[in-house]
Amino acid sequence: EVQLVESGGGLVQPGGSLRLSCAASGFTFNTYEMNWIRQAPGKGPEWVSYISSSGYSMYNVDSVKGRFTISRDNAKNSLYLQMNSLRAEDTAVYYCARDSGRLTDYWGQGTLVTVSS
Amino acid sequence: DIQMTQSPSTLSASVGDRVTITCRASQSISSWLAWYQQKPGTAPKLLIYKASSLESGVPSRFSGSGSGTEFTLTISSLQPDDFATYYCQQYDSYPLRAFGQGTKVEVK
Numbered sequence: 001e002v003q004l005v006e007s008g009g010g011l012v013q014p015g016g017s018l019r020l021s022c023a024a025s026g027f028t029f030n031t032y033e034m035n036w037i038r039q040a041p042g043k044g045p046e047w048v049s050y051i052s053s054s055g056y057s058m059y060n061v062d063s064v065k066g067r068f069t070i071s072r073d074n075a076k077n078s079l080y081l082q083m084n085s086l087r088a089e090d091t092a093v094y095y096c097a098r099d100s101g102r103l104t105d106y107w108g109q110g111t112l113v114t115v116s117s
Numbered sequence: 118d119i120q121m122t123q124s125p126s127t128l129s130a131s132v133g134d135r136v137t138i139t140c141r142a143s144q145s146i147s148s149w150l151a152w153y154q155q156k157p158g159t160a161p162k163l164l165i166y167k168a169s170s171l172e173s174g175v176p177s178r179f180s181g182s183g184s185g186t187e188f189t190l191t192i193s194s195l196q197p198d199d200f201a202t203y204y205c206q207q208y209d210s211y212p213l214r215a216f217g218q219g220t221k222v223e224v225k
Contacts, residue, residue: 033212044204044219045153045161050212059212095160102211103151105172107160 002026002106004096009111016086016115022079022096022108030054030074033099036081037107038092048094049081064090086115119143119207123217129225136192138220140205145185149209152181152190155219156201164203165190192222200224 153161165181
């Protein structure tokens with residue numbers, strides 16, 4: 001069974017940093033592309049970051065470029081999101097999600113990030 | 118950037134009703150469209166991919182159609198478990214992608 005378990009969310013002040021983690025199990029992690037997708041309260045999902053199976057290729061949505069960095073450790077079956085210079089508009093539930101082909105097929109349960117003073 | 122627009126934003130319906138949700142893309146996305154269902158406090162669940170292919174395990178009352186810029190999700194006979202919010206997502210510009218703003222299906 002595919003499982004994606006996020007951790008690391010919490011309350012942080014504007015300008016602060018946070019590192020999210022995602023522990024993957026139930027599939028061969030190093031053969032799948034992975035993503036972070038967020039959902040602000042009452043809004044639709046927004047794709048944030050993508051990383052290739054090898055970790056060599058990464059893409060970000062424009063609003064987080066220069067602030068967020070996606071990475072992975074295939075030896076530990078883990079995905080990460082380093083978030084710096086956080087803003088109020090980054091407040092959301094952050095989901096770790098797996099791609100199969102071009103399709104996002106599995107999501108974790110999410111971790112809440114709240115940016116507030 | 119490709120923008121996705123869903124209509125309606127809210128839909129009131131009764132059990133047994135036929136329900137149709139529309140999704141429009143700001144430019145052609147071929148058939149690279151998925152539909153997700155989300156219930157409160159849970160992650161989105163994949164229903165339909167490549168515009169009309171049913172994900173394994175999803176009831177056959179769900180169907181998708183369309184190509185290019187206009188797509189529809191149809192629930193042939195609404196069941197109590199189907200009251201939820203539905204999102205379309207384009208993946209033509211993969212790995213970049215975009216979601217619609219959602220359609221909430223509520224009890225009439």
